[in-house]
Amino acid sequence: MPELNSFGQSVGDVVPGWEGRPAPELVTLEGDYVRIVPLDSVHYADLFAAVCGPEDDSLWTYRPIPKPTSLATLWMHLADVLDSPNLTFALIPLEGERAGLASGIASFYRIDPQTGQVEVAGVLYARSLQRTRGATEAIHLMMRYAFDDLGYRRFEWKCDSLNEPSRRAALRLGFTYEGQFRNHMVTQGRNRDTDWFSITDGEWPRVRTAHEAWLAPGNFDDTGHQRTSLAARK
Template sequence: MNDRPLGPLVPNWTPPPAPAPMTLEGRYCRLEPLDAEKHAALLFNAFQGHDAHYDYLPAGPFHSAAQYHRWVKDVTSDPGNLFFAVVDLRAGAYLGVLSYLRIAPEAGSIEVGNINFSSAMQRSPVSTEAIYLTIKWALDAGYRRFEWKCNALNAPSRRAAQRLGFSFEGVFRQALVVKGRNRDTAWFAIIDAEWPALKEAYRVWLDPANFDLQGQQRERLGDLTGLVRAASDPTL
C-alpha cells in the first residue's frame, strides 16, 4: 500500500496564456481595458455619492475626479492586474470596474476582483454578464481554477459568489490588514470540470426569454448554479 499518495496526473498540461489587454463583449455589456483618460471621469461620476461601495475595497472612497484618475493610472500600470471598465450596452454608459488578479498561468489559476459596480448596474443582467465574460475567457483559455475572494464580513459578496456558481472553500483568518482593519478572507472557486454545466446555467439565465416584460427573471441563477456547486457557504 502506498502511504504517500500523490494527486492524479494532469495529462497534456500546458499553462494557459496570461491575459493581455482585450475587449470582451456580450449581449448586455462590454468589458474594455481600463484607461484613465477615457474612463476615469465617467466612472467617478457613476460612483459618486456611493462611498459605501468602497467599504470592502482596498482603496477609496475617492472625493475628486483627479483622485480617482490617479488611482486608475496607478492600478493600470501594475502588470500583475488587468483592469476592465464595464459599459452597459443598453444605456451606453460606463458603470463598473473589475479586474483579473493573482494571475498564475503556471498553476492554471486566476482570480476576479476589485469589483465595483455602480448602483445602476447592480442586480441586473449587466453585472452578471460582466462576471460571466471574465470566467468564460479564463476557463475557455485553459485555466483550471477561477477564484473569488472577499472580506469574510462582506455578506453581499459572499451571496454573489454563491449565486454565480463559485463553491465555498473556507475562510483564511487574519489574512490581511486593509485600511488599518483586520480582514478574514472567504475563498470561493470554480474549477474547469464544473465549467460546462455552469456555462449552460449562464446561457439559460442570460437568455432574454428568461425575463418577462417587466424585466423580472423567470429562472433564478442561484437555482441553476446550485446544481453544480461543490460546496455551499454555510453562512448563507
C-alpha cells in the first residue's frame, strides 16, 4: 500500500538525502573491447568510411537524415550534433577489423541532473561493430558512468517503434519497456511513434552483474563466440 500524507493522498516513497547530481561530461571511458571518447572532427573521416559505404543506407533509416553521400555532408551533420546541448562520443573498437578507428557514435540526451536522469540516444554502429563485445560494452560503460560515477536514478533508451533491432537491443541490455508515444515526431518526412525503455538505479546492480558476467573474457571461446548469452544471465 502506498503511504498517505496528512491529506489522505497517496504519495511516493521518500528518497533519503536526495540532491541534484553532477551533469555528465565529455569524458573518456575505457573498456576491454571499446574506447569511448568525445566526438571530434578528427573522427569524421573514419566514421564516413565506417557508416556511409555503398551498403550502409539501411543504417540511416531511423535517423534524422538519410545516409550522407559525401564526407562534407557527414561533416556538416556531425558539426550540428556537436552544437546541440547533447554530449556525443565516438566509439573506437579495440579489436576486430577496425580496431583503433572510430566506428560508431552515441550521445547523452535529455540530461537532467536535478532529477538524476539521462538518455542514451543517437546510437549508430558500423556493421563491423554490430553484434560484438564492443557494442554491448559501449552501452554498459555509459550506464556505469551515469549510475556509479554520477549517482543517477534513471537511464533511458528510446527508439522508433518500428525499429525492431533497437527494440531487441534494449530488452537484451536489461531495459524495461514503458510504453509508446504516438505521433511523437516526424523523421525524414515520416511519422514516428517512439517506444520508451528505462533502467532504474534499483535495477542497475542486477543489470551490471549480468553485463559484467557476459563481458568477462571467460564467456568467450577462442574464436570470440559467446558461451552464454546475455539474455540467459539476466
